[in-house]
Structures are given as structure tokens and as C-alpha cells.
Amino acid sequence: MSIIYDTLIIGGGPIGLACGIEAKKKGLSHIILEKGCLVNSLFNYPVNMTFFSTSEKLEIGGAPFVSNNHRPIRREALEYYRRVQTTWNLNVHLFEEVINVQKNIKNQELFTVTSSKESYQAKTIVVATGFYDIPNLMDIPGEELQKVKHYYDDPHLYAFTDVTVIGGANSAIDAALETYRKGANVTLVIKDAEINDRVKYWVKPDIENRIKEGSIKCYFQSCVTDITPKTVTIKSIENDDKVVIPNDFVLAMTGYQPNFGFLSKIGIQLSDDTLKKPFYNEDTHESNVENLYLAGVVCGGMKTNSWFIENSRVHAEMIYQNIEEKLNNKTKV
Structure with a gap:
């Protein structure tokens, strides 16, 4: 029984x-x-x-x-x-x-x-x-590529590579800072006009200073619209302007x-x-x-x-x- x-x-x-x-x-x-x-x-x-x-x-x-x-x-x-x-x-x-x-x-x-x-x-x-x-998908061309990660683990993997990090909350900011400090060339793409207020208070000044000094390139009010094996396309939400940048990895911290x-x-x-x-x-x-x-x-x-x-x-x-x-x-x- x-x-x-x-x-x-x-x-x-x-x-x-x-x-x-x-x-x-x-x-x-x-x-x-x-x-x-x-x-x-x-x-x-x-x-x-x-x-x-x-x-x-x-x-x-x-x-x-x-x-x-x-x-x-x-x-x-x-x-x-x-x-x-x-x-x-x-x-x-x-x-x-x-x-x-x-x-x-x-x-x-x-x-x-x-x-x-x-x-x-x-x-x-x-x-x-x-x-x-279950990650929130972006539903854009190239999201299925192996280089696109919705989970971030160890920053060493991204050392000396071109990394695009998508998102403005804690997980994205942590990924951007950690990979940058391991030698990655980091580009941050954020849909909002500024860093999320919920970002940990001891981390927020760090990322803002890295962006200000140009160590981390950041596109505010923007989104990624296309991913290829060697590039990503970033579009401005304000005026639809697009830029294509070199890329080895995409860390899509989209929740x-x-x-x-x-x-x-x-x-x-x-x-x-x-x-x-x-x-x-x-x-x-x-x-x-x-x-x-x-x-x-x-x-x-x-x-x-x-x-x-x-x-x-x-x-x-x-x-x-x-x-x-x-x-x-x-x-x-």
C-alpha cells in the first residue's frame, strides 16, 4: 500500500x-x-x-x-x-x-x-x-546562437573578448563589472535612461563611474535587434538609429x-x-x-x-x- x-x-x-x-x-x-x-x-x-x-x-x-x-x-x-x-x-x-x-x-x-x-x-x-x-527571451534573430547566454556564471570565460551585456538591473550590472575586470571589452545595453534604482547601492556608483570614464561603453534607451556570430546590432529606442559592433558573447540578463x-x-x-x-x-x-x-x-x-x-x-x-x-x-x- x-x-x-x-x-x-x-x-x-x-x-x-x-x-x-x-x-x-x-x-x-x-x-x-x-x-x-x-x-x-x-x-x-x-x-x-x-x-x-x-x-x-x-x-x-x-x-x-x-x-x-x-x-x-x-x-x-x-x-x-x-x-x-x-x-x-x-x-x-x-x-x-x-x-x-x-x-x-x-x-x-x-x-x-x-x-x-x-x-x-x-x-x-x-x-x-x-x-x-525560464528566461525572458528577446525574440530577435540570432538569440539561438551558442554565444548568447541567459545565465551568467564565471567571468573568466569572457576574458579578452568582446562582450555585450543586456539589462540594467543587478545581474546585468554584476556581469558587466566582473567581465570588465577580467579583461573583457564590455558594452552595456539598457532600455531605460539610467541604471535601475534597485541595483545594489554599493555597486551603483561603481558602474556609473566606469561608464563615465569610458571603461564600459553604455547605450541607454536602446535595445539589441540582431545577433550574428561576429556582431550585434544596437538600436536607439528614441530615434531608431542603429550601430553594429564586434561581439564574441552576449549576456542577455533580461530576467x-x-x-x-x-x-x-x-x-x-x-x-x-x-x-x-x-x-x-x-x-x-x-x-x-x-x-x-x-x-x-x-x-x-x-x-x-x-x-x-x-x-x-x-x-x-x-x-x-x-x-x-x-x-x-x-x-x-
Whole structure:
């Protein structure tokens, strides 16, 4: 006879782990399914990334996050969340992607979850899948070329090459500065008239000074319209003027989006506007599908900058308070 879990959590990132911790605190049987490694999105962050949040704001499960700096780096975060998993011994299945979630045909109070490896039964589902897996595409000629990267890792790869970085937010600015300091000839293309105000305050003066002195060439109010193996074409949004420059790599830091196809497939309603915000009760985080909850960044739809680890940790507590009450009421009946 197969196990019926009290709760199944989709996503093994910090918020998915926080949900598992809350479930364990309340004595609920749980399983966490993660399609990649533990905290897979953080693993895929740039190797030199520094978090905007301080370490205490990234803490979950009461485990202290001790960092060598005021703000932790990627390597420290990976070590911290591994220690959280070791401390709580959560039932995490790694490298197991969830394919579908459906109401059980014979018992509508249960969900049947199909993964890339197994099939599971659960009373409640929590989707904590984040948003980092699907890049926002530019839909321009040449975007499919191997030299075009939507994920940035190690700046050494771009040393002594012509690099075009697209975007004006944190990821783009970090990529521009780091590749420049490894010897790349960097051109920055930004659709807005200035550097984004959300850029980390200790980084913003650095990029502005590099642009001012001409170390990094920047085209404001511009976009890339065409990419070839050896060039990129940059067009001014103001007057349609175009310039073609030499290029070896394009780092398209154009942002990412949740897996809306998966959300729709499992029955979650999305708003009709461009935000595609999934429906959920803001007090309980229960979606339009009874006993199916949303946690973390996925709650924001296309507005991926509205939720972070530090302000969505509380989702786990809200969700499992509601789940505990529901399960207790069923038991009493």
C-alpha cells in the first residue's frame, strides 16, 4: 500500500525547505521533490554573487547563518542550506522533476503527483518552484546562437573578448563589472535612461563611474535587434538609429519567469494581464485549487522582484498553520 503524505512540496529551494521544516514541526508527514540539486536556483547563481539581504534575513528553521561578511556570498549560502538540511533531516528527493498534479480519481480529497521517477499520494500540495528556470527571451534573430547566454556564471570565460551585456538591473550590472575586470571589452545595453534604482547601492556608483570614464561603453534607451556570430546590432529606442559592433558573447540578463505552463496545467488560475499573477488567498496562500498552496517568489507572477527569501519565509508558517487546522478538523469529524 502506497504512503499517503500529509503534504507534498514541489521545490527544494530555501522556501521549499522552510515549508518542510514547518510541516515537520507540526508532526505532518512530508516529501519535498526537487528537479535539480538542493537549492538548485542558488547553485545556478553567478559564482561571485553577493546577496542583497544580510545573513540573518536568509535564515530558516532557527539555524543561525554565520557569514564572514555583512552580506553573504553564494558559496556561504549553499553551505548554510546544506547544514539546514542536515539539521532537520527533511525528506527531500533530489533530481526528481514533478510532471503533473491531479486530484485522485477515486478519492477527490487526495492528490496524485506524477514525477520523473515515481507517483505519490498527498493530502495537500505546496508549490514553491521559484522563477529562475525560464528566461525572458528577446525574440530577435540570432538569440539561438551558442554565444548568447541567459545565465551568467564565471567571468573568466569572457576574458579578452568582446562582450555585450543586456539589462540594467543587478545581474546585468554584476556581469558587466566582473567581465570588465577580467579583461573583457564590455558594452552595456539598457532600455531605460539610467541604471535601475534597485541595483545594489554599493555597486551603483561603481558602474556609473566606469561608464563615465569610458571603461564600459553604455547605450541607454536602446535595445539589441540582431545577433550574428561576429556582431550585434544596437538600436536607439528614441530615434531608431542603429550601430553594429564586434561581439564574441552576449549576456542577455533580461530576467526570468515562473513556469506558467506548469501552474496552468495543475489548475491554478492566472491573472489576465501581463503580470500573470497566480490566484491565492493572501491570508492562507491557498490557491483556487482546494488544498493546493503557493509559497515564495512564484506568488508574484511576472513581478519577480516582489518576493525574496527574506520576505517570503513567513509563507511557510501561514500555509502550515492553515493545513494543520484543516487536517485537525477532518480528524475531529
